[in-house]
Amino acid sequence: MSSLEQMYQQVILDHAKHPVGRGLVAVDADHLHGESHQVNPTCGDEVTLRVDVLPGVDGGPARVAGVSWEGQGCSISQASVSVMTELVSDQPLDEVARLDALFHDLMGSRGKGLDDEGVEDDLGDATAFTGVSKYPARIKCALLGWAALKDSLVRSGASATND
Amino acid sequence: MTTTEVGTGPSGRTFTPAELVAVRADFPLLGRTVRDGKRLVYLDSAATSQKPQVVLDTEVDFYEQRNAAVHRGAHALAEEATEAFEHARQQVAALVGTDVGEIVWTPGATTGINLVATGIQHATLGRGGEAAERFRVGPGDEILVTEAEHHSNLVPWQELAARTGATLRWIPVGDDGRLDLSGLEAAGGTTGSGAGRADDDGRGGAGLINERTRVVAFAHVSNVTGAVAPVSRIVAAARRVGALTVLDACQSVPHRPVDLHALGVDFAVFSAHKTLGPTGVGALYGRRELLEALPPVTTGGSMVEVVTMEGTTFAPPPLKFEAGTQMVAQAVGFGAAADYLRELGMDAVCAHEAELATELLRIAEIPGVRVIGPATVGTLGQDAGPEAGLPDRVAAVSFVVDGVHAHDVGQVLDDAGIAVRVGHHCAQPLHRRFGIAATARASASVYTTVDEVTAFREALAGVRAFFGAE
Structure with a gap:
């Protein structure tokens, strides 16, 4: 498989064509919600993402109830938001934070992927972006949606900081 | 304006093939390969040009x-x-x-x-x-x-x-x-x-x-x-x-x-x-x-x-x-x-690049490719005063490919060793005016060849198929 084919895996092309979560949806009044607009100023790609957070009950953890978004951009940025939407939905916030860190590690791997295959499996379809990490100019495309999610969670009040 | 008669400047003289070979030999970077040994086709001169040896030597000498x-x-x-x-x-x-x-x-x-x-x-x-x-x-x-x-x-x-x-x-x-x-x-x-x-x-x-x-x-x-x-x-x-x-x-x-x-x-x-x-x-x-x-x-x-x-x-x-x-x-x-x-002669440079502009504009023949800007190279008329007779556009051609984002277009071209610019080229209002967020741009300079432009067109023709765009 050429580098180009490694970058544009079929799963990425499929997500770009049939994105998950596209189209902003209203959030229940008794849920937390946050919205973030992120732009990549070098290429003009943008995403507006809304997160719906189900507050924890009886000391249980808060969870991402759903993610919806609007955006335009290259297939990498759009597919990455789509894959992320699937991955984090219904996950507790600490797991979302762990996945975010794993995905950032993957993007820093220069095409090598993560050392721990078991951990890598946790990223599901998002491992398809390993090929992207070989191209420094495209990594920010793949991270655009993740930046919007992190910021939305902060804005929702569900996550305390935006480290 | 006419499309058949390309403005070439007062002399109308372009480079001979031998002169163009000599010009290219003046630019050491053009000899390198990219992306696993592919010949570099540098079509991003509007962003920055490559430098001839004499410029590098002059700086070192200083x-x-x-x-x-x-x-x-x-x-x-x-x-x-x-x-x-x-x-x-x-x-x-x-x-x-x-x-x-x-x-x-x-x-x-x-x-x-x-x-x-x-x-x-x-x-x-x-x-x-x-x-x-x-x-x-x-x-x-x-x-x-x-x-x-x-x-x-x-x-x-x-x-x-x-x-x-x-x-x-x-x-x-x-x-x-x-x-x-x-x-x-x-x-x-x-x-x-x-x-x-x-x-x-x-x-x-x-x-x-x-x-x-x-x-x-x-x-x-x-x-x-x-x-x-x-x-x-x-x-x-x-x-x-x-x-x-x-x-x-x-x-x-x-x-x-x-x-x-x-x-x-x-x-x-x-x-x-x-x-x-x-x-x-x-x-x-x-x-x-x-x-x-x-x-x-x-x-x-x-x-x-x-x-x-x-x-x-x-x-x-x-x-x-x-x-x-x-x-x-x-x-x-x-x-x-x-x-x-000045030694190359700006008339000859201009005539050479007018030819390249015409070749670049042929991308409009590829299904799904749309040029943003003048579709042809014409000649400025007498009302252009000192510029009468010169081409009315240069060899910088921005374009969109239906169903494929400019960034993705640029990536496929890059895989073939072809360097183009993608994005809004620091002109967001102009892109907004055309209702697009980003374009790809191929641009030439004195050292660009028709052969390179042909390679670019051939690679571009395969882009929509790669992404399954209909």
């Missing part, structure tokens, strides 16, 4: 043999360094048809535009005394730009308007990517549909250039559409109302004969790094009397005559605008680049 502080010190090296620095100014002045004292070194074209805009602001604050009164702008005055500008010739004017209370207006761009001058002057003309002003106060009816216009800043050639602006017409209209003209010549000077005196503009900027020269240096041209009157912006060492604790008198231009240690080696390299181009 550091190895002549390096010293210029315009200070009386030792032998200081003399030689100053001579090289000032000789470079002559070389650059000769390329664009100006007097040597009318060329100010700047770190780049962006800084040059900011120098003029901020100088005008300083004049408005009263600096420069009576001589600088002609530059003053304020509430009720208008600054005119175009919708096609690179951000570097837009944002400084937005800032000047915000700081002085002047109004920013702009010439709209038509569907063909050319400036729509239908509303340029009143005389019964109508303002173009997209003609705008930041705070329309109902004074509609006046032309875009009217008695309130103080500055008209525009690009000679758009870095996105490749279209050549009707400089003579805009300059004539600006002169009638006493407005200053500021020409962004970054995309013209490297590619066609440019005679700034003949064009009659008041100020112009261009950059070395797009003109086969080094990064870190550019030039600002100003008509001598204007440079004499314009207050300096950056002040400090080297730009002064007499300094007392109470005040300072400034050196005459161009030194008045060159405070601090200058980019001497880069300026000397820029001089070598200017000579290199």
Whole structure:
């Protein structure tokens, strides 16, 4: 498989064509919600993402109830938001934070992927972006949606900081 | 305008195949490969050009043999360094048809535009005394730009308007990517549909250039559409109302004969790094009397005559605008680049690139590919004054591919070793005007070959299939 084919895996092309979560949806009044607009100023790609957070009950953890978004951009940025939407939905916030860190590690791997295959499996379809990490100019495309999610969670009040 | 007769400049002579081979051999970088041994096809010269060996050698020679502080010190090296620095100014002045004292070194074209805009602001604050009164702008005055500008010739004017209370207006761009001058002057003309002003106060009816216009800043050639602006017409209209003209010549000077005196503009900027020269240096041209009157912006060492604790008198231009240690080696390299181009002959460069523009525009034959900008290369008519007979667009062609984002287009081309620019090319308003976020752009220079353009077209033809676009 050429580098180009490694970058544009079929799963990425499929997500770009049939994105998950596209189209902003209203959030229940008794849920937390946050919205973030992120732009990549070098290429003009943008995403507006809304997160719906189900507050924890009886000391249980808060969870991402759903993610919806609007955006335009290259297939990498759009597919990455789509894959992320699937991955984090219904996950507790600490797991979302762990996945975010794993995905950032993957993007820093220069095409090598993560050392721990078991951990890598946790990223599901998002491992398809390993090929992207070989191209420094495209990594920010793949991270655009993740930046919007992190910021939305902060804005929702569900996550305390935006480290 | 005609599409069959390509403007080639007065001589009409292009490079012979042997000459083009020799030109390419002058550019060491063109010999390298990229992405696992693929031949490099460099079609991003509008972003920055590659450099001929003589430019690299000149810079090295300066550091190895002549390096010293210029315009200070009386030792032998200081003399030689100053001579090289000032000789470079002559070389650059000769390329664009100006007097040597009318060329100010700047770190780049962006800084040059900011120098003029901020100088005008300083004049408005009263600096420069009576001589600088002609530059003053304020509430009720208008600054005119175009919708096609690179951000570097837009944002400084937005800032000047915000700081002085002047109004920013702009010439709209038509569907063909050319400036729509239908509303340029009143005389019964109508303002173009997209003609705008930041705070329309109902004074509609006046032309875009009217008695309130103080500055008209525009690009000679758009870095996105490749279209050549009707400089003579805009300059004539600006002169009638006493407005200053500021020409962004970054995309013209490297590619066609440019005679700034003949064009009659008041100020112009261009950059070395797009003109086969080094990064870190550019030039600002100003008509001598204007440079004499314009207050300096950056002040400090080297730009002064007499300094007392109470005040300072400034050196005459161009030194008045060159405070601090200058980019001497880069300026000397820029001089070598200017000579290199003049030796090739700007008529021949222009004719060569007109051929390449025509070849680049053939991408429109590929299903799903749409060119943003003039679709053909025509010839400027007699109304273009000193530019009559020259091509009406350059070999910078922006395009979109239906169903595939520009970034993805660029990636597939890159995989074939073909370097194009993707994004908004620092011209967001122009992209917004066409309803697109990003385009891909292929641009040529003296060393580009038809063969390279053919390779580009072939790779581009496979892009939609790769992404399964229907």
